[in-house]
Amino acid sequence: MTEQIRSAVVGTGYFGRFHANHYAQNPRARLVAVVDTDQARARAVAQEFGAEPAFDYRDILGRVDAVSVAVPTPGHYAIARDLIEAGVHVLVEKPITDSVESADALTALAEARGTVLQVGHIERFSAAYRTLAGIISEPLYFESYRIAPWKERGVEVDVVLDLMIHDIDMIIGLVGSPVSKVDAVGTPVLGRRIDLANARITFESGCIANVTASRVSYKTERRMRVFAHNHYLSCDLGERRISGYRLRGDPMTVGLAAIEQQTHEIPQEDSLANEIDAFLDCIANGTKPLVDGHAGCEALRVASMINESIDEQLKRVQGRFDAGAGAASG
Structure with missing residues (x-):
């Protein structure tokens, strides 16, 4: 057996605990430490998965080869930067950072240092x-x-960076073409940041995506519909079902027999386990991550375009409100 990759997790909240669990279970890795400024939480997670607790990520430098950064988004850049500068391979939770500029800088740093940066x-x-x-x-x-x-x-982030960015990244990966234009609307509902958003994304290939995200709902739903030449697919990501139709002949001559109904079974898998195993594989074999820094930057760039479009829409709405209020008071 090859030598295990010394691993750690920075941030032991909801996602960080899952990261620690998968490093502890993966035979490629040895979970050395978990890090959190909340000392009680760090100790609890460390004890659960047989690792050492630490309260400052700088204390693990020189002791680990790979780290998952699972702190709130505003802390991603500084922590990932320091780890990469120390030669540590980094898996940073999405979004890569909270600005396109810092995301670009982090990606360039990882390339210069020759470390794996996976988002x-x-x-x-x-x-x-x-x-x-x-x-x-x-x-x-x-x-x-x-x-x-x-x-x-x-x-701490808006719904675009919290939820919608999942579908942004998926669709970018499936289309394989740069984004050329974005039009979006959105609004805060319960929080101070945008809680509901809808975006129309246009790609250079001509493909268009209509993407909706909300964190103000009575239910959880993750659905995607895809239309292509002679093909339609409906995907329920939560229920792991894909169904659709494919054209197999001329419906004008053979009728409904030309339309083939399809169903595709989605295997039950742990996506985070797959993600962490892929990260460890890149470290072991020197391969490029499926979602590298550039992919993370592109998803963040599109998300930023969406938020800019929403900001413009809200300013127009506020302008009309102010104008109406002024007219009424006059």
Whole structure:
């Protein structure tokens, strides 16, 4: 057996605990430490998975080869930067950072240092994405819906960076073409940041995606519909079902017999386990991550375009409100 990769997790909250669990279970890795400024939480997670607790990520430098960064998004850049500068391979949770500029800088630093930088866009490691990627060819139109009940976790960023970015990254990967234009609307509902958003994304290939995300709902739903030449697919990511139709003949001459109904079973897999195993594989074999820094930067760039479009829309709405209020008072 090859030597195990010394691993650690920085941030032992909701996602960080899952990362620690998978490093502890993966035979390629040896979980050395878990790090959190909340000392009680760090100790609890460390004890659960047989690792050492630490309270400052700088204390593990020189002792580990690979680290998952699972702290809130505003802390991603500084922590990942220091780890990469120390020669540590980094898996940073999505989004890569909270600005395109810092994401670009982090990607360039990892390339200069020769370290693996993988971004935790977990849907790319799901069986559903792998199945869709094997079916879809030259897509024309996407519709995606990702809605969830309100939770306190994740509200340090807006719904675009919290939820919608999953579908942004999936669709970018499936289309394989640069984004040329974005039009979006959105609004805060329960929080101070945008909680509901809808975006129309246009790609240079001509493909268009209509993407909706909300964290103000009574239910959790993750659905995607894909239209291509002679092909339609409906994917329920939550229920792991893909169904659709494919044209096999001329419906004008043979009628409904020309339309073949299809169903595709999505295997039950742990996407985070796949993600972490892929990260460790890149370290062991010197290969490029499926979702590298550049992919993380592109997803963040598109998300930023969406937020800029939403900001412009909200300013127009506020301007009309102010004008109406002024007229009424006059």
